[in-house]
Amino acid sequence: MNTDDQSLLDLFRASGAWLEGHFRLSSGLHSGGYLQSALVLQHPQHAATIGERLAAEVRTWNPTVVLSPALGGLIVGHEVARALNTRAIFAERQDTHLTLRRGFTLDPSDRVLVVEDVVTTGLSTQETIAVARSHGAIVVGAATIVDRIDGAAQLGVPFVALLTLHVPAWQPAECPLCQQQSPLQKPGSRPSAE
Numbered sequence: 001m002n003t004d005d006q007s008l009l010d011l012f013r014a015s016g017a018w019l020e021g022h023f024r025l026s027s028g029l030h031s032g033g034y035l036q037s038a039l040v041l042q043h044p045q046h047a048a049t050i051g052e053r054l055a056a057e058v059r060t061w062n063p064t065v066v067l068s069p070a071l072g073g074l075i076v077g078h079e080v081a082r083a084l085n086t087r088a089i090f091a092e093r094q095d096t097h098l099t100l101r102r103g104f105t106l107d108p109s110d111r112v113l114v115v116e117d118v119v120t121t122g123l124s125t126q127e128t129i130a131v132a133r134s135h136g137a138i139v140v141g142a143a144t145i146v147d148r149i150d151g152a153a154q155l156g157v158p159f160v161a162l163l164t165l166h167v168p169a170w171q172p173a174e175c176p177l178c179q180q181q182s183p184l185q186k187p188g189s190r191p192s193a194e
Contacts, residue, residue, distance in 0.1 A: 004053075008145075008163045015040045022175075022182040027121045029169035032177060034187055035146050037117040041075040050162065051079020054115065054143045057160045058084075061140040063113035065089060065106065067132055069098060069124045076145055077115040084113075091131045098127045106135035114142040119161065120169065122153030129157060 012018040017039035023031050041047045054076070063086060068077030070092040081088030089104040106112065112132040116125050125142050132139050139157050147153070147161035149169075172178060 005163050008050075009165075011046060012037075012040055012146075015043070015046075019187065022177040022184050024172075024184055024186045025120055025169060027123060027169070028172070029121070030172055030175040030177060030184070031167055031169040033148075033167040034185075035118045035148060035167075036187060037072065037076070037145055041079075041117070047075050047079045048082075050076060050145055051081075052083045053162055054080045054145070054160070055083030057162075058113055058141060058143050061113060061158065062111055063140050064109070064111045065113070065137075066115050067091060067106070067112050067128055068115045069128045072117040072124075073115055073128075076117050080113070080115050080143065091128050098124075098131050100131060100135070106132055106137040108136040108138070110135075110137040111140045112137045113140055114157075116142070116144045118146045118148060119144045119153055120148050122149070122155055125153065125155055129155065 012035060017036045019034040019036060020032060023034040025031055063084060065086055066077045066081040066088045068074055068090045070090045074090055077090065078088040091098040091100055094101065114125055114128045119125055129139050141158035142155050144161045147164045148167040150164055150166040
């Protein structure tokens with residue numbers, strides 16, 4: 001782990017954003033580790049620094065708009081857009097699908113960068129990419145603060161993360177923490193798949 005990676009992980013730990021226990025993730029998977037990036041991003045100076053670092057990684061992709069999934073990607077997406085001097089919009093769930101609401105629009109001239117806070121399975125990022133493409137926009141890539149599956153997400157676009165970790169996650173039936181009868185917590189921002 002390089003110095004920048006270690007400093008970001010230290011920031012998550014110092015903010016209380018790296019949790020250890022037994023968690024049901026938004027994906028429905030179970031894990032012994034949970035990253036609550038909102039606890040880091042609540043501090044404007046941290047959010048700005050993280051946004052600037054991500055923007056530096058993707059600037060050559062020339063995005064014209066940053067699109068994030070609500071709720072986790074909102075703050076970091078906004079900060080990346082600020083650093084890139086472009087607009088920031090978000091997709092949110094209506095019923096069970098992500099969609100653009102609140103007057104947000106995309107068109108074929110838009111070069112979209114999808115920004116997420118934490119990638120666990122890649123599902124939210126893939127859904128956000130699909131939203132952009134459904135409006136005819138070009139998706140130039142995706143970026144995240146933390147990739148917790150060590151680059152395993154198959155997104156079909158260039159992808160960067162400030163911190164790459166391997167934090168195991170299991171189907172509930174295969175979860176060793178369930179087998180140990182460890183209490184299960186659900187800290188995420190959306191209902192999990194059952």
